Amino acid sequence: QFIPRLQKWESSCRKMIKGEQKMNDFIYHNPVKVYFGKNQLCHLGEELSKFGKRVLLTYGGGSIKKIGLYDKVKSEIKKSGLELFELSGIQPNPRIDSVRKGAQICKDKKIDVLLAVGGGSTLDATKYMAAGACVDFDPWDFFSKWAPIEKALPVITIPTLAATGSEMNGGGVISNPETKEKIGRSSPVLLPKVSFLDPTNTFTVNSYHTACGSVDIMSHIIEVYFAPEPDLYMLDTIMEGLMRTVIKYAPIAMKEPDNYEARANLMWSSSWAINGFIDGGKQHEWSCHPIEHELSAIYDITHGLGLAILTPRWLEYCLDEHSVEKYYQFGTNVFGIDPNIEPMTVAKKSIDMLSEFFFDTLGLESSLSKAGAQEKDFSFMAKRACRGGIIKGFKPLGQKDIEEIF
Numbered sequence: 233q234f235i236p237r238l239q240k241w242e243s244s245c246r247k248m249i250k251g252e253q254k255m256n257d258f259i260y261h262n263p264v265k266v267y268f269g270k271n272q273l274c275h276l277g278e279e280l281s282k283f284g285k286r287v288l289l290t291y292g293g294g295s296i297k298k299i300g301l302y303d304k305v306k307s308e309i310k311k312s313g314l315e316l317f318e319l320s321g322i323q324p325n326p327r328i329d330s331v332r333k334g335a336q337i338c339k340d341k342k343i344d345v346l347l348a349v350g351g352g353s354t355l356d357a358t359k360y361m362a363a364g365a366c367v368d369f370d371p372w373d374f375f376s377k378w379a380p381i382e383k384a385l386p387v388i389t390i391p392t393l394a395a396t397g398s399e400m401n402g403g404g405v406i407s408n409p410e411t412k413e414k415i416g417r418s419s420p421v422l423l424p425k426v427s428f429l430d431p432t433n434t435f436t437v438n439s440y441h442t443a444c445g446s447v448d449i450m451s452h453i454i455e456v457y458f459a460p461e462p463d464l465y466m467l468d469t470i471m472e473g474l475m476r477t478v479i480k481y482a483p484i485a486m487k488e489p490d491n492y493e494a495r496a497n498l499m500w501s502s503s504w505a506i507n508g509f510i511d512g513g514k515q516h517e518w519s520c521h522p523i524e525h526e527l528s529a530i531y532d533i534t535h536g537l538g539l540a541i542l543t544p545r546w547l548e549y550c551l552d553e554h555s556v557e558k559y560y561q562f563g564t565n566v567f568g569i570d571p572n573i574e575p576m577t578v579a580k581k582s583i584d585m586l587s588e589f590f591f592d593t594l595g596l597e598s599s600l601s602k603a604g605a606q607e608k609d610f611s612f613m614a615k616r617a618c619r620g621g622i623i624k625g626f627k628p629l630g631q632k633d634i635e636e637i638f
């Protein structure tokens with residue numbers, strides 16, 4: 233049964249090549265310079281110096297001090313004769329207040345370059361500080377009024393958690409506790425100039441955040457992999473390889489936090505899952521992310537946990553006779569399910585195996601109620617997730633669909 237299915241897939245690829253099936257043109261341009269590995273921090277001073285003398289170092293609640301990275305970074309900055317300013321206390325699900333503070337420091341201290349050291353929250357907030365420094369209006373206008381993001385100060389990043397891929401993309405998601413909103417945007421001007429990816433900096437990430445980060449990586453791939461139209465076969469196989477990498481190494485990293493091989497594989501996968509490469513010409517909207525952002529906005533849930541709970545339910549909701557092929561491909565190529573099994577059974581089994589991976593292997597909570605969500609908010613969150621319209625993703629989703637998924 234596998235062979236006819238493969239033939240069907242190949243024939244759809246042939247149609248694409250002949251132009252019978254739509255395959256979109258695309259531009260791929262990712263100029264982020266990456267230093268990967270254990271011995272690269274010696275280049276930090278030289279990279280920062282390219283942009284000026286006055287550096288704003290940003291970080292979160294203090295993990296970078298505990299892991300000794302703060303001292304190392306400071307010493308490199310000192311060696312290069314740069315002037316250092318600091319902003320700490322950036323919270324998970326980063327708040328607009330941190331962005332406002334950072335943008336103001338940039339203006340007051342005439343900062344030349346920002347150095348974000350931490351998880352995705354620190355990196356995201358720093359990008360918007362860099363953009364906020366170049367405008368006269370409140371940085372929340374980037375989200376509430378969709379103000380154009382045309383300019384930003386240069387940002388260099390040192391990620392300490394494998395998850396968001398923020399180190400290699402121009403995106404960022406910011407929360408506003410006053411309005412209970414969490415909104416993401418991206419712009420090429422927010423792409424970091426340089427990122428230092430040292431897997432040893434992630435050795436201290438605890439089991440829970442390693443699990444949540446791994447789900448986030450999986451979700452970034454799944455959002456693209458499950459698309460209404462096929463794109464390049466080559467990209468599908470790369471996505472399958474990335475997903476298998478996360479499935480293989482996340483449990484190892486949880487059991488052996490200082491396993492370099494596991495941490496390195498997760499770290500580089502996290503960057504490639506969301507740096508634009510796997511998108512090819514796909515133009516559909518993401519589904520689970522806008523829905524999850526509502527959970528984080530209202531209950532301050534960890535992003536990866538929300539995604540873990542939603543993704544298998546969303547896959548279940550989208551499964552039908554038209555979409556079953558994609559699940560078959562996912563089940564056989566990612567989870568190694570016997571290709572001779574009937575497709576609908578493979579599809580359901582693939583969802584079960586994904587759930588087992590999230591909830592048993594990674595040990596995450598499996599229900600919204602256990603994560604603190606309340607049914608009374610579902611309708612409101614669903615409406616906001618689709619902005620009162622339709623999410624044009626793998627399956628079009630309106631408010632009622634999203635309520636069902638919740």
Ligand code: NZQ
Nearest residue numbers: 292293294295324325351352353392395396398403436437
């Ligand atoms: O604040 P500190 O003390 O640094 O502690 C953090 C935080 O408590 C801790 N941590 C980070 N590195 C550590 C560490 N603890 C020990 N050792 C280390 N090496 O981990 C906790 C979580 O950090 P956070 O930055 O919030 O995690 P993550 O990297 O998962 O970022 C999540 C945020 O990124 C957004 C999410 O919505 C969420 O707000 N996203 C950003 C994206 C992007 N820019 O492209 C895409 C994603 O889909 C996502 O939406």
Ligand code: ZN
Nearest residue numbers: 396448451535
């Ligand atoms: Zn994500």
